Amino acid sequence: MTLILWRSYTKARNNVLCANNSCNSVSSLYNFITRSLSDDKFSSPEFSNSTILIENGFNVHELPVVVRKLKDIEALDEAPVEIPRPTNDSFNYHLIQEEFKQCMDLRDVFSLITKCTKITPNIALGAIERIYDLEKSPHLDNMSNDQTVHINFAKGAILEKLLKVVMKTEDTQTILNVLKTSSTVMEPHKYKFCDELLIRVIDNKLTVEQLCDFAMFLNRHSSDQKYSDTIDRLWVGFIDKEKDINEINIVQIFSILPGLKVSKKTLTALLEQKLSELWSKIKVTAMQDILDIFLVEKYFSVQSYGILGHWFYSNIHALDDDELLGVITKFTRLKFTDKQIDAAIAKFLKFKSSKIRSQVLVIGILNYCMQFKLRNEQILEICSQYFIAKRKNVPSSFLKSFIYPYGYLYMEPSNIEFWTLVEEVLLENYLRISIDDLCSIISSYIYCGHYPLKLVSKIFSAEYMAKINNCDILKKLHLIDTALSLECEEYSGPLLPKDQWFKPVMQDSRIKNIIEKTKGSFVSVIGGANKMSTAVVLPNYCSDETYLIDVLIHPADTSSSTFNWKCNTLKNESIAILIHLPDHYCSDNKQLIGPQVMKKRHLNILGLKVVSLKYTLLSQFYTSYNTTALKKYLSDSIDNAEPSL
Numbered sequence: 001m002t003l004i005l006w007r008s009y010t011k012a013r014n015n016v017l018c019a020n021n022s023c024n025s026v027s028s029l030y031n032f033i034t035r036s037l038s039d040d041k042f043s044s045p046e047f048s049n050s051t052i053l054i055e056n057g058f059n060v061h062e063l064p065v066v067v068r069k070l071k072d073i074e075a076l077d078e079a080p081v082e083i084p085r086p087t088n089d090s091f092n093y094h095l096i097q098e099e100f101k102q103c104m105d106l107r108d109v110f111s112l113i114t115k116c117t118k119i120t121p122n123i124a125l126g127a128i129e130r131i132y133d134l135e136k137s138p139h140l141d142n143m144s145n146d147q148t149v150h151i152n153f154a155k156g157a158i159l160e161k162l163l164k165v166v167m168k169t170e171d172t173q174t175i176l177n178v179l180k181t182s183s184t185v186m187e188p189h190k191y192k193f194c195d196e197l198l199i200r201v202i203d204n205k206l207t208v209e210q211l212c213d214f215a216m217f218l219n220r221h222s223s224d225q226k227y228s229d230t231i232d233r234l235w236v237g238f239i240d241k242e243k244d245i246n247e248i249n250i251v252q253i254f255s256i257l258p259g260l261k262v263s264k265k266t267l268t269a270l271l272e273q274k275l276s277e278l279w280s281k282i283k284v285t286a287m288q289d290i291l292d293i294f295l296v297e298k299y300f301s302v303q304s305y306g307i308l309g310h311w312f313y314s315n316i317h318a319l320d321d322d323e324l325l326g327v328i329t330k331f332t333r334l335k336f337t338d339k340q341i342d343a344a345i346a347k348f349l350k351f352k353s354s355k356i357r358s359q360v361l362v363i364g365i366l367n368y369c370m371q372f373k374l375r376n377e378q379i380l381e382i383c384s385q386y387f388i389a390k391r392k393n394v395p396s397s398f399l400k401s402f403i404y405p406y407g408y409l410y411m412e413p414s415n416i417e418f419w420t421l422v423e424e425v426l427l428e429n430y431l432r433i434s435i436d437d438l439c440s441i442i443s444s445y446i447y448c449g450h451y452p453l454k455l456v457s458k459i460f461s462a463e464y465m466a467k468i469n470n471c472d473i474l475k476k477l478h479l480i481d482t483a484l485s486l487e488c489e490e491y492s493g494p495l496l497p498k499d500q501w502f503k504p505v506m507q508d509s510r511i512k513n514i515i516e517k518t519k520g521s522f523v524s525v526i527g528g529a530n531k532m533s534t535a536v537v538l539p540n541y542c543s544d545e546t547y548l549i550d551v552l553i554h555p556a557d558t559s560s561s562t563f564n565w566k567c568n569t570l571k572n573e574s575i576a577i578l579i580h581l582p583d584h585y586c587s588d589n590k591q592l593i594g595p596q597v598m599k600k601r602h603l604n605i606l607g608l609k610v611v612s613l614k615y616t617l618l619s620q621f622y623t624s625y626n627t628t629a630l631k632k633y634l635s636d637s638i639d640n641a642e643p644s645l
Contacts, residue, residue, distance in 0.1 A: 100130035121169030212252035219259035235263040247281035291330040309340035375586040384413035400437040407444025439476040447594025478542040533560035551577035571607035609641040
């Protein structure tokens with residue numbers, strides 16, 4: 001049995017799973033396991049099913065294969081059969097169909113067949129399809145029983161001969177046409193045609209496009225176990241045709257990935273290799289289709305995603321608004337970004353911002369910035385200019401998407417009138433904007449140290465507040481009221497009654513764990529465990545993470561439970577330590593996002609010194625057992641605490 005694989009499968013040993021255009025020899029271990037299948041759908045006199053083990057580095061995959069049964073040992077010495085060129089008959093298939101469509105009954109079909117000097121496979125297929133169409137015709141019901149018996153007998157005999165003609169054709173496309181037909185006459189025979197195509201896959205007779213057509217048929221009928229198992233046996237055909245994969249048909253191959261099971265990793269590895277070779281030739285629509293497959297497959301590959309970023313930057317000049325929006329949206333949904341994508345978007349806006357007609361495109365770009373906390377000043381600046389120019393024509397439902405990113409990413413537009421002009425738009429539209437969006441927009445103002453007092457007075461009016469009964473919205477409004485009361489001298493608040501549904505604020509479990517692990521170092525640096533309290537919530541303020549202190553360093557004779565928050569002297573002697581998680585920073589890992597900037601500012605206003613520690617550094621020092629560096633980091637940070645305001 002091993003020798004039977006001599007021609008086709010050994011090729012996989014040298015071609016499969018090569019990456020970065022440097023194809024090292026891949027060692028393959030072949031282990032054949034004979035399968036005994038009792039179901040007629042899974043057996044064939046032409047081949048048997050087996051498996052093959054393919055080793056790729058440290059990975060070993062067991063893949064299904066089809067092993068052809070030899071009738072003559074001399075067949076091993078035959079040269080590989082080249083794929084025959086399609087005949088004119090295959091190209092004229094639609095003309096043959098038109099001829100048979102003129103037949104009004106079965107007798108006409110039989111008569112036309114007898115007039116053919118040679119019954120080609122496509123003539124046979126055309127006749128079969130017309131017989132199927134005529135069987136649905138109501139005029140057959142008017143025939144006598146004797147006529148029906150004779151017709152059925154003749155039809156059965158003719159169909160059997162026609163099917164044999166189709167099966168023997170050298171034109172593989174004809175057999176694929178059989179699989180595509182919806183004829184009930186053909187349905188019982190499709191298993192045989194499927195087996196015939198499998199044999200041709202072994203013999204390397206299918207083109208890449210035909211392999212894809214075959215795979216798509218199997219995908220569409222995957223509810224049938226025969227077909228769902230067969231698709232995983234086509235991998236070797238694609239490996240054989242690796243050199244024929246191009247920038248057009250690679251999309252078709254990607255499209256069959258969702259239907260694969262055990263052979264998916266092998267085919268994905270091949271596609272990654274070909275994508276790295278062909279990316280520069282792939283058109284925009286084709287790459288969008290590939291991205292759609294990535295979304296369906298929830299696919300992630302550092303290598304492939306890097307190629308996509310390079311393709312995006314190289315083709316940014318060729319994208320129109322809709323295409324750019326489509327690609328950016330897909331990157332956002334894939335949760336993938338890199339410097340090339342950022343640079344491509346900035347490049348597009350720099351040269352084409354004046355020609356942008358789609359507000360949705362700019363929103364898509366801002367959503368991308370929000371998704372990845374991308375504080376790219378060039379991108380955000382151009383988007384702010386676009387919004388100011390178009391602000392009077394922006395739908396109220398779009399306003400949050402245009403405004404919120406600037407506060408959240410703590411980015412101040414260069415136009416000093418930006419926030420004033422935005423408030424004018426908001427005052428005109430606030431009744432048409434959802435209260436949740438308004439809360440986000442007002443918070444965005446406060447993050448950057450701006451205060452839309454006219455808008456706030458509209459929101460906090462008795463008439464407007466009477467319509468709000470959502471607890472989450474009320475919590476956001478309490479935070480806005482508290483923040484303005486602390487920061488803005490012109491604000492006559494607090495305007496809202498004290499929160500009667502105060503709930504304890506829970507400390508993030510990651511922060512809680514790292515404090516517990518590094519507590520010894522904290523105690524060593526500050527000089528005693530009695531000087532340290534954790535997860536301290538400031539009283540008399542709204543229940544929000546903004547007023548949660550991760551570690552409070554205070555005089556030894558006090559504790560968090562007895563701390564006098566009205567005593568300025570005591571607060572000035574205390575230090576609030578905040579531990580910032582990675583998602584507290586913008587993508588540069590340096591600039592804190594707006595909510596964290598506001599938190600630090602409020603603690604300073606309340607009279608506390610503030611220290612910011614990076615969670616990643618604390619974890620790094622702890623996991624590397626570098627206690628000396630950890631203590632130095634804590635000591636230096638505490639010594640350089642930001643003074644109170």
